[in-house]
Amino acid sequence: MEGMMRKKAIGGDPDAFAELIQSQMQAMYKTAKAILVNDEDCADAISETILTCWEKRRQLKEEKYFNTWLIRILVNKCNDLIRSNKRLRFVDEIPETTAPSTVEQNVEFREALGILDEKYRLIVILYYVDGFKTREIAELVKLPEATVRTRLSRGRKILEKYYTSQETGTQKARRKLI
Amino acid sequence: MMERNGMDWIKKEIEIPNSVQKKADETLNRIRGQAANGQESGKKKIYRLQGGRRKSVIAAILAAALIVGTATVGIAAYIASMSAGLKDSLNVSDEQEQQLMAEGDLVQDLQGSDSARGDGTEEEDGLNATSVTDQGVTITANQTIMDNNGIWIAFAIEGFTYDTDTSPFIRDIDFSIENAQVSSMNGSYYTEEGLEYIMVLGVEDNDASLVGKRITVTFSGLGEAVEDKEKGWDEEVTVDGTWELSWILSGTGQSREVELNAELGDTGAVVQDVEISPTSIKIHYIFPRAESEIQTAGGNTAHTLEELPAFSGVVLKDGTVYIRIVNGGSEGYEPDGMTYVSTKRFSGVFDPEAIDSLLFIRPDLNLVGEEPLTLEDMFVVPLED
Numbered sequence: 209m210e211g212m213m214r215k216k217a218i219g220g221d222p223d224a225f226a227e228l229i230q231s232q233m234q235a236m237y238k239t240a241k242a243i244l245v246n247d248e249d250c251a252d253a254i255s256e257t258i259l260t261c262w263e264k265r266r267q268l269k270e271e272k273y274f275n276t277w278l279i280r281i282l283v284n285k286c287n288d289l290i291r292s293n294k295r296l297r298f299v300d301e302i303p304e305t306t307a308p309s310t311v312e313q314n315v316e317f318r319e320a321l322g323i324l325d326e327k328y329r330l331i332v333i334l335y336y337v338d339g340f341k342t343r344e345i346a347e348l349v350k351l352p353e354a355t356v357r358t359r360l361s362r363g364r365k366i367l368e369k370y371y372t373s374q375e376t377g378t379q380k381a382r383r384k385l386i
Numbered sequence: 387m388m389e390r391n392g393m394d395w396i397k398k399e400i401e402i403p404n405s406v407q408k409k410a411d412e413t414l415n416r417i418r419g420q421a422a423n424g425q426e427s428g429k430k431k432i433y434r435l436q437g438g439r440r441k442s443v444i445a446a447i448l449a450a451a452l453i454v455g456t457a458t459v460g461i462a463a464y465i466a467s468m469s470a471g472l473k474d475s476l477n478v479s480d481e482q483e484q485q486l487m488a489e490g491d492l493v494q495d496l497q498g499s500d501s502a503r504g505d506g507t508e509e510e511d512g513l514n515a516t517s518v519t520d521q522g523v524t525i526t527a528n529q530t531i532m533d534n535n536g537i538w539i540a541f542a543i544e545g546f547t548y549d550t551d552t553s554p555f556i557r558d559i560d561f562s563i564e565n566a567q568v569s570s571m572n573g574s575y576y577t578e579e580g581l582e583y584i585m586v587l588g589v590e591d592n593d594a595s596l597v598g599k600r601i602t603v604t605f606s607g608l609g610e611a612v613e614d615k616e617k618g619w620d621e622e623v624t625v626d627g628t629w630e631l632s633w634i635l636s637g638t639g640q641s642r643e644v645e646l647n648a649e650l651g652d653t654g655a656v657v658q659d660v661e662i663s664p665t666s667i668k669i670h671y672i673f674p675r676a677e678s679e680i681q682t683a684g685g686n687t688a689h690t691l692e693e694l695p696a697f698s699g700v701v702l703k704d705g706t707v708y709i710r711i712v713n714g715g716s717e718g719y720e721p722d723g724m725t726y727v728s729t730k731r732f733s734g735v736f737d738p739e740a741i742d743s744l745l746f747i748r749p750d751l752n753l754v755g756e757e758p759l760t761l762e763d764m765f766v767v768p769l770e771d
Contacts, residue, residue: 222417225414361658
């Protein structure tokens with residue numbers, strides 16, 4: 209079904225395109241948030257990405273790559289915004305211009321991004337949320353694949369350690385084989 | 387499908403802020419409106435940056451998509467059967483052959499594919515040669531199977547005759563892949579149906595996929611080899627020709643990455659993650675480099691690396707067990723002295739998604755040679771919880 213929708217979207221059906229974009233809003237917002245300061249910037253980057261994907265849709269030869277293609281464009285849009293000098297980079301202490309969400313999942317997600325160093329943040333999101341392979345991440349962020357794997361592993365350990373210390377009386381153990 | 391064990395919480399749905407959702411909705415509504423009026427969007431931008439770098443990155447992404455797309459179309463049009471030599475080398479059954487050819491992604495037909503012939507520019511077409519004739523002998527690169535760790539290539543050799551009491555022999559083989567380090571090369575001759583040379587190249591860790599990269603293979607000197615039990619092989623070049631073949635690699639680089647962090651018993655080794663491709667596997671262990679002393683036969687003391695449980699086989703989701711499937715590979719420590727990378731080629735073709743568990747040989751078995759093994763001799767590492 210999703211494949212059919214992608215084909216229709218790439219073929220120029222605006223309703224199918226909209227449905228496809230809406231299905232990717234979670235991934236897009238989380239990815240943009242991993243790079244940019246505030247929600248206004250995320251909104252701009254996502255809007256630009258939607259436009260570019262609609263304009264360039266016919267250049268995508270394989271519809272099954274739509275999702276990764278979308279996120280790649282989004283990452284580049286976010287980086288463009290940073291380079292424009294009209295926006296500030298992600299810094300832990302810069303407050304949101306609008307009141308942040310108090311929904312529990314949003315708080316948890318924001319905390320997770322907050323405890324991760326910038327160099328781990330995007331890589332963790334691209335891997336665990338967007339489903340990119342380490343080789344694809346390496347190409348996108350212009351780092352050796354070995355570095356990506358190391359940062360992924362370290363980012364995960366930081367998150368695990370943080371959340372383990374938050375849990376009461378429970379501790380995640382490594383799987384042990386006999 | 388990706389396995390992202392233990393991080394499910396990060397995928398939980400969060401509330402998209404109103405400002406973000408609203409702007410996205412406005413953009414989509416504008417696209418709908420313009421499409422309804424027969425216009426393309428993009429005439430009015432909310433925010434538009436200029437930058438050569440941004441355009442070149444997008445162009446590179448679209449070019450990569452184009453290469454993959456072109457190869458797939460080529461395969462569907464031309465491939466009917468697999469090279470006999472490839473099929474034999476990879477122990478592919480008739481049934482599996484039908485499935486592989488029908489899926490059309492893994493086996494690349496160089497004689498029918500546009501991608502092997504380059505991007506259609508005059509410069510690229512001039513560089514590509516998948517079939518070369520010299521001294522009356524034609525060598526043709528027919529098919530490839532490529533995954534993230536290496537490439538199988540089937541070369542057909544026509545017009546070359548040799549005494550049936552001898553074996554075919556190639557004096558020199560040079561090979562290179564653009565911006566990639568080839569770590570190993572093995573080759574064998576298949577003589578049941580015509581003459582084929584089956585080459586398998588192992589590739590070191592790369593920053594990017596091999597798709598779209600140029601490969602060059604040069605054969606020099608064809609002849610006959612006879613085994614002399616006392617002197618070894620006696621080789622004679624009978625056709626002193628040179629055949630240089632070059633083409634652009636194509637394929638989909640199908641693989642399955644799984645993060646495991648699985649301890650292998652009390653060995654101190656941890657399987658950190660694996661990348662499984664149809665014909666190979668790459669394993670990252672955490673296993674601090676340690677040496678132990680041994681006594682040699684001459685009574686001297688030597689140092690040897692502590693033994694790491696080696697990958698041996700797989701268990702499929704349907705319960706089928708393949709105890710020994712390794713057919714060469716390469717391995718070694720990364721500079722940190724902690725991460726050990728092992729790349730192993732399979733002696734068959736496996737669907738990465740069909741694998742349930744990986745098998746690693748317990749190092750305390752003191753094996754000598756190819757003794758029969760059972761599951762009891764293995765650490766069994768499930769890929770899913």
